[in-house]
Amino acid sequence: MKTALLLLAVAGAALFSVASADVSNAQKQHDVNFLLWKVNEHLRDETHKGYAKTFDPEADTSHYSDNGEAVHRLMKELKDHRLLEQKHWFSLFNDRHREEALMLFDVFMHCKDWVTGIKLAAYFRERMNEGEFVYALYATIIHAPLAEHVVLPPLYEVTPHLFTNTEVIQEAYAAKMRQTPSKIKSSFTGTARNKEQRVAYFGEDIGMNTHHVFWHLEFPFWWRDSYSHKLDRKGENFFWVHHQLTCRFDAERISNYLDPVEELQWDKPIHDGFAPHTSYKYGGAFPSRPDDVDFEDVDGVARVRDMIITDSRIRDAIAHGYIIKEDGSHIDIMNDRGIDVLGDVIESSLYSPNSQYYGALHNTAHIMLGRQADPHGKYNLPPGVMEHFETATRDPGFFRLHKYMDNIFREHKDSLPSYTFDELDFKGVSVTNVAIDGTLETYFEDFEYSLINAVDDTESIEDVDIDTYVPRLDHKEFSYNIEINNEKGPDTLATIRIFAWPHEDNNGVDFSFDDGRWNAIELDRFWVKLSAGKNNIVRKSTDSAVTVHDVPSFKTLMEKTEAALSGGGDLDLHDFESATGLPNRFLLPKGNHNGMKFDLFVCVTDGAADAAIADLHSKDEFLHYGANGVYPDKRPHGYPFDRHVEDERLFNQVTNFHHIQVKVYNHGEHIHHH
Template structure:
């Protein structure tokens, strides 16, 4: 079949932006819808549509916004990335309709002639996934040392970022700004600590990010990266690289090396780092055991394995890179959907999971933080910056003090009271004085933006930045007045924050604010919750639920200084971490309807008892529910037997391959000319798969296991979710796949639990989780 493309198609580009296929024209900027033209004319716009595998799809985008194209796995990638890709676009048209742009995309095979026509304009033409992975690996390898790749080293020395500004989508504005600051000597020096919570340092890191973000092609991207790697602060560079790789359409299929092997000093006890230096100096291959912070005299030590887990640290920092509080739609070019609600949910889940871990270790659930009461737990990090000394410690039971130049304690109390007043009134007040209703299911999204506070906050001048300021206030309590000129505390870095037990007190405090809002909403009725003709007949687990601790090894090669003349030796640390045996859910669902039904299957669990052995009420339990999985399934008429593996959970991600493994895989693919396939690891956003199941107890710990089947047609924001179990829990193709609020249907208070127990599409049972030494 041969199709003659529209005359405009030679100017069409398709970028894979972290799983979001963005439809572009060759002469436009990636992101903002600037204007709408007459029918059939090219537009300076970003728009798109969900590509349906079986029919034409029409999606409408309001002026000023962008829509994403979602590339389905069941057919070839859409794009002009290489001659092997086949473009399934036969035409488009645009017209004016109530200030809306509509693009119709038809799934028709366009032969390689179209690919050839567009190839010259493609930003990734001739650059393989292996080459891009190789480049990123070496840009981040030994980031405090000279570049070890000859090509990148040469680019760092000879590239002129301002020589040809046609290679930037902003005309070179970002690179002019950064070079101006660099030449004026205004940037932070190298070999100095970096904190995202430091306003000036964040501004500098974002200058680098914006340069990389506006590169039109991969060669310009890596040339700038190599050039500024040699000239800007290393911490700022690493942050800019990670966020640009996550958000740039140029970096499709690139897997970021595990951050704990790029900057291992942020994740590893200082004593082990010192041992690593000794091994390097003596050229002795070594492996050192890492212990968790503290001692057995400290009760919090029992749950240190949770907050200090390097996978947990990576999960937390990755989420904040995917949904950064500094993100500005007008500058970055697209909207981060449900960012405020995601902020609430990811931290709510960390908090309730931490509570479950505490109960499994015979500790009470964590209490919330109070600005006018002592900070109960102190913390001694026993870790050190690469440059800048040890992380500050904090003793037990100290009262909050004002932090010079940041905030006063009374400011935090005022901010808190304004947010609580907004919840009580059911609305927030915007900058212009207008009223924004939050007394609805989407109110939590606005509230999350307010509490964090992100650039999406409708009025940060009035409502402040409760979350961000709290992190700084806590991080500085070891030296609140700067008397000892100490570096930032662990709570002033997202990659180290969960190591401090007070992190969970802080988020329990914020979680209770969110709960006040959620409890103000009207409970769901039985009519809203039931799924007509569908009932859950039985729920069972196919094997004993067991958790255990295992040893995990990661490299410390990047923790030590060296020169090219000295050979590397294998230096690693071994740390204990939580894991569980794989298991499966067996769910029998009866569909009494005559037709097929698309269902959303939602699985939760919560501890059955508190630390005193008292059973949690249904209303208490549902707020403490741990989300275990969510997936879509088509129910045939009659009985449906669903087997869902724990490894299939849509919430979790596997361990990223080690830095050494990524380098080896990329270099082997380059030398052999083979394809590099690392798609399984492209997103590190989810919870570590090892943490899916909370730790049990030796004689078994009871959990209430809940399965709810809801209307998949009403729930789904993306088509064909039942065919794709790999969607990311916080967004798929730029769209969160579930229209329902996070935690639905357990997100609202339950005044009468009989409503749930009477639902045929709801099933609760008790399971035991055992822990084996």
């Protein structure tokens, strides 16, 4: 299975009664589809409507694994009129909004059977804030064993306002009023006068935005293990996913003749402003930020000097090589696991061993940056784009913030000793050749999605199809052709890791090996069994373990589900069950007309030594985020390029690594489908 779902099936399985097995996957998918369809309107499914009117969540607590504790807590808030009203913006970074959404999540997680869950969902959808409801439902479907095979509809069709320009949304309303089916062109924000516009296709890509949301749903900073299980290597995963976004963004910049991103600094102006051109469904436009504003203290959040103090405490810990826990004892971070602790500290998640002292650098920084348009609440502006995972990557400030944090992580990684020859060598195994079948070529393609859920509705008027189309980066399919000589004997388990990094910067100056490897983009990681002697391995770009396919449209999901329900057939949406990976279309950076040079490394390491779980090679896909709660690869993310390289000759001496130079082309072609 592609990514995260396997780890969810085990932890809570014991809680769930047999009753849940009586509900087919198609019925489950139907329920989720209709709970999220037109989420700002009343329910449309007749059964759900009935539940919303007649169900009493507190009547029979035998359906909950906590005797109804969570549901009593939420119902009391509801009856006391303390919950956020409907038709109001929601932000996860708002403490009270998050608390309410998680109260509902907690209720869902304690449901013993599917039908009770759906009754609850219908009941609360009619009574709670829509944003809180959507968030709680998405988090539940991802983490609850009961929902294992359910596919979540694409967020950009459930809450299109967060992904679509205001101008396009207004045209969608006009089309609805006139009852004329429409396809509306979307474009990226900004103008050619703004150099950042050249890479807007990356930060504003709806698949990228969805990836960012899903990753944070999979590994939420608010996670408590009591919800179901421990999230393995959560802090390290936080480092790695954002490190990869940063490396990929820099590669896109170089593709477009821009310098790599400069880090944000608390005491320097925020050079790049941002005009989001997006609006909340309720709450007005997202605030803009002009160029070159100085960071201001944000009332009720943090002062700039607090951020500087937090920063220096974290850097002190890195220099000392240990983190101080709340009880004063030390956690040694001068090892492979140090990055995991540091990730928890920097984010900071509830896993942080000492948030009192080390603060929450990442989460607070998102709010600080989001509020710079109205730091004192003088204009009562809604939260900025940085205060939603859906919209954060649109802001050039996002990548500057993450470059800043990435540099803190690098400070730690660079303090560890370099890998030795013996730590890199896989004796008896040599990669004799690496070739690419096909061309490394990217292009833009119009991608279409529906805006039906963006516009207000009345049941008496038929829907008309209102879609928007937007150019998205994609690449031609290719394969890696890898030749390996194995003198170890038959059935040698091997991990194959494929990385690439830009060969030179925007000025045509070669990156040093040490800077290059820090910018390495992970293209794939998988396991094979090598036979004795010569092996030829062909791996397709579409199989990459770091990427996922685009989810089918809401309409397609609904049609497939209803067909399976009425025909009694099985609904197989296996390919789309996890959306945690990067969109496959983003596997390759854009490159350019002349061909952008990349150093590509294939590293073959000892699969038996790397493995944290058994029978790795038999899983057809690399389990990117773990099975049964355990991350399958023991090595640090980014190995063997995660540590400082003293002497690059080492990498030529080990026979199990192979380096080639490749070029990625973009010939400016743009495929329209209209």
